[in-house]
Each structure stands twice: as structure tokens, then as C-alpha cells.
Amino acid sequence: MQIFKVGGAVRDRLLGKPVTDIDWVVVGATTEEMLAQGYRPVGADFPVFLHPKSGEEYALARTERKSGRGYGGFTFHASPEVTLEEDLIRRDLTINAMAEDDQQNLTDPYHGQRDLEARILRHVSPAFAEDPLRVLRVARFAARYAGLGFTVAPETLELMRQLSESGELEALTVERSWKEISRALLEDRPQVFIEVLRDCGALKVLMPEVDALFGVPQPEAHHPEIDTGLHTLSVLEQSALHKQPLTVRWACLLHDLGKGLTPEEEWPRHIAHEHTGLKLIKAVNERFKAPKDCQELALLVGKYHTHGHRALELKASTLLELLQSFDVYRRPQRFEEFIAACEMDARGRKGLEQRSYPQADYLRGAAKVAREVAVQPLLEKGFKGPELGEALKRERLKALKAYKENA
Known part of the structure; x- marks a missing residue:
């Protein structure tokens, strides 16, 4: 049994950013061996376990095969024979497909470190196009790392475009879509998320109402940027x-x-x-x-x-x-x-x-x-029910008129 730290924890350490969540992959182990060591199973879809002390997630190395539409349309295979490289190739981006052992020795079969240094978001393999959620994930990573100069590789953007045109995005569950959208909006450059979605054609599928704003002019006197879509991006940026x-x-x-x-x-x-x-x-x-x-x-x-x-x-x-x-x-x-x-x-x-x-x-x-208009004096005057509401409204209006005059 070998245990490796994988994904975002490795990526962020190499970027010099704080590491919060840590994912672990276990190579060469069976479910029975994990249970025998006190690991607790999570879910029924694939073999993920919680560490008996830390509570962190440990997943058996696995491969996956497309078996249906959408994010959940995959068949997983986990066994002691699955290698670390086979596990890493199913991941979305090269910068997320690196692993390290407890001595911080890096396993990087798909050149994630090179893309990290070149500030490129690049898919690991053609299997990227099997999972429509990855369109949203890549756009989210673009929003997160735009400040560091990261851009989406042209060939990855092309795969995202193909996914957007395939109808696969419609198969995404609402919960998964909202999770990615909400996380992306909270990144440092949320406007980049929208830009990338638009560049690959996903915006007009997911949010045609927002996509329709691009190319719509506004009065230049109030909107020097003129384009309503660009204005929306700027408001998001602010x-x-x-x-x-x-x-x-x-x-x-x-x-x-x-x-x-x-x-x-x-x-x-x-x-x-x-x-x-x-x-x-x-x-x-x-x-x-x-x-x-x-x-x-x-x-x-x-x-x-x-x-x-x-x-x-x-x-x-x-x-x-x-x-x-x-x-x-x-x-x-x-x-x-x-x-x-x-x-x-x-x-x-x-x-x-x-x-x-x-x-x-x-x-x-x-x-x-x-808010400072007091209710008690009105109650003392005998107002109650709807009459109290109207009296309160009159007093608030009087207070606001005085406020306007003195502002």
C-alpha cells in the first residue's frame, strides 16, 4: 500500500498558496484492507474512505469509463492493480494531476509543473470531454488564477466548445451547476468565469439571458463602456x-x-x-x-x-x-x-x-x-390593527420629508 497527496494540495503548495483541503490516493490496496485499518467508507459510488483519526478523505486509485450522460455517467473501477499514473490521467487539468509522497517527491506524468510555470490551464487527456462539469470547473479555475496570469490552453478551450455544442451541459444536475457557479462568483476574478464560459459557447447554453447582453448598446453618457455585457462584467469585477x-x-x-x-x-x-x-x-x-x-x-x-x-x-x-x-x-x-x-x-x-x-x-x-419612528406613542393614542399600520406609515413619511429637507 502506498499513499500519495494529490490534486489541489500539490498544486497550491507549488504555487506557494495556502493549502486547505488535502486529497489522498491509496495505491495497491483493497477495500478490505482499508476497513481493517479502521478507515470508514463514504458513499456507495466509488471507494472513498475517511481516515480513522484525521477524518480526511482517502480514495483507492481508480479508473473510470463513460457509461452515460452528464457528470454522474461514469463506471468506476478500483483495484490494487490500478497505478498512480492511471488514476491521475482521469483528472481534469494537468496542474491537478500531480501527486507527491510523504517526502514531497513529485509524480508528474502529464507535465503539470511545466504548465504551472507557464501559467496554462490544460486538459490531461481527451477523456476531459466526457465530463460536462469540467467546462464550469476550468472556467472557475481561470477566475481563481487569472491574477497570476493563467489562461486556458486553446486546445482545451476547443474541447470545452465541443462539450458546449454537444448538449451534454443540459445533463448537469442543478446542484452541481450551482456549486460551481457560486464558488466561481466568490473567486477573485469572477468576471473571468463569465468570459471563459462565453468564449467556449457555454454561457449561451447555461445563461442565455446573460449572453444576450453582449453587443447591446447603452447611452454613452451614462455608460462609457457602451456594451451592456461588458458593463455586467465590470460590475461583477467591482x-x-x-x-x-x-x-x-x-x-x-x-x-x-x-x-x-x-x-x-x-x-x-x-x-x-x-x-x-x-x-x-x-x-x-x-x-x-x-x-x-x-x-x-x-x-x-x-x-x-x-x-x-x-x-x-x-x-x-x-x-x-x-x-x-x-x-x-x-x-x-x-x-x-x-x-x-x-x-x-x-x-x-x-x-x-x-x-x-x-x-x-x-x-x-x-x-x-x-426605523427610529416609535410605535409606542401610537399605541398610547389607541391605534391598533390596520389603523396602526397606516398611522405608522404617516409618521415615517413625515420623518422622511424632514430628512429630505435637511439632507
Whole structure:
């Protein structure tokens, strides 16, 4: 029995990056031998075990053969005769197909270290094209390592293109797709994830609503970058630069979908795109079964982001409606995330990345004023039920009018 550290742990150590998760491969062992040593089996699909003390995953060296569609369409074979090289060749990228023993002696049959140094994301073998999930994984790695200068090898991009055109992407489970998308959006360069998906034709399969934004012009006075797709990428980039959470990044990606529905004869204006985009945002939310907080914020940002930009001009009554829509009294954090998404939208424009956004503090102040209106005096006056709600609304409106006058 030989045990090797494999995959990301080896890659990140060679890159000088922190190693978090460690995967282990066991060569020359049987399931019975693993169980006898106290390892605990995990799942029924293939032989993976938890270490009796550390709890880390140890997998028997295995080969795999395509047996159906999608991510799960594989038959695995594990036996003591499977070599380390045979196990490594089934992996996605050469930089993930390296192994090392406990002395840090490197096994690198597919030149992963060379590609690491050349900053290339390259597939290990033609079997790459058997797993559609790898399209999303490579795009995610491109987003993670773009800051180090990594790019996707042309031949790998071509395989990704073939996969995108094959119909295999439709066989991906929602859960696996969302896991890759959400992880990619939280990388340092999430916009690169979208760019790579677009370059290989996967974006128009997975998110045609986002793909449709490229080539759609906007008024140059407000959008020096003109192209709506490029604007979306810039907004996503700003969300990462400002360390925004997943909810905000998801909203940033989807906020302008309505502009993809504007008839060409109306370009570059996009009247009521906030409203027309809601059905598209809802469709994307449901397609990937995004978490509820991501879904809600994306819809609210889509509907109200122009309100955010025009905050200082809004009537007190409109301001109150905005605050009510976000339920700022019970869910203040959601409104804070809306403000953040609006600011990212304002900064995601060519040459305007450093612009100030006074609307943010103005909206925070308005929410504070509305929240500070006390209920007790109204109760003491005998208001209750629907009448109490209306009285509270009147008092909040009065407070917001005073706030506007003094702002």
C-alpha cells in the first residue's frame, strides 16, 4: 500500500498558496484492507474512505469509463492493480494531476509543473470531454488564477466548445451547476468565469439571458463602456474588488437582464428594463435553484437599482415605498446589500470605477430615520390593527420629508 497527496494540495503548495483541503490516493490496496485499518467508507459510488483519526478523505486509485450522460455517467473501477499514473490521467487539468509522497517527491506524468510555470490551464487527456462539469470547473479555475496570469490552453478551450455544442451541459444536475457557479462568483476574478464560459459557447447554453447582453448598446453618457455585457462584467469585477458576499455578486450578474429584451429600434435607451428583466431574473434563479437570499436580492436589485441611483431625487413617498419593499425594519442587512449592489453598478463603468456614491449614505440615513419612528406613542393614542399600520406609515413619511429637507 502506498499513499500519495494529490490534486489541489500539490498544486497550491507549488504555487506557494495556502493549502486547505488535502486529497489522498491509496495505491495497491483493497477495500478490505482499508476497513481493517479502521478507515470508514463514504458513499456507495466509488471507494472513498475517511481516515480513522484525521477524518480526511482517502480514495483507492481508480479508473473510470463513460457509461452515460452528464457528470454522474461514469463506471468506476478500483483495484490494487490500478497505478498512480492511471488514476491521475482521469483528472481534469494537468496542474491537478500531480501527486507527491510523504517526502514531497513529485509524480508528474502529464507535465503539470511545466504548465504551472507557464501559467496554462490544460486538459490531461481527451477523456476531459466526457465530463460536462469540467467546462464550469476550468472556467472557475481561470477566475481563481487569472491574477497570476493563467489562461486556458486553446486546445482545451476547443474541447470545452465541443462539450458546449454537444448538449451534454443540459445533463448537469442543478446542484452541481450551482456549486460551481457560486464558488466561481466568490473567486477573485469572477468576471473571468463569465468570459471563459462565453468564449467556449457555454454561457449561451447555461445563461442565455446573460449572453444576450453582449453587443447591446447603452447611452454613452451614462455608460462609457457602451456594451451592456461588458458593463455586467465590470460590475461583477467591482463586487469582487469590494469583497461583496455571494448574494450581492449574484444580483450584480443579473441586474440588467431586461436590457437584453429591448427592441433594437429603441437602442441605446432601455426604458422600463427594470420591470421587463424580472421574469428573466426569476427564470435564472429557478433554473439553478439559487438560495432564497440570492433569489430575493437579485429580484429586488433588478427592480429597484435605478431607484438607488436616483435616491437623492426621490420623493419622500417613493423613498418610503422603497424601504417598505425591502422590509428594512426586520431585515436591515438585505437593504445594506441592495445599496452595495447599486454602488457596484455605479462603479462598473469605464473610467468611473473610483467615483463617489453619496446615494449609499443617503439611503442608509433614510432607513435609520424610518426605523427610529416609535410605535409606542401610537399605541398610547389607541391605534391598533390596520389603523396602526397606516398611522405608522404617516409618521415615517413625515420623518422622511424632514430628512429630505435637511439632507
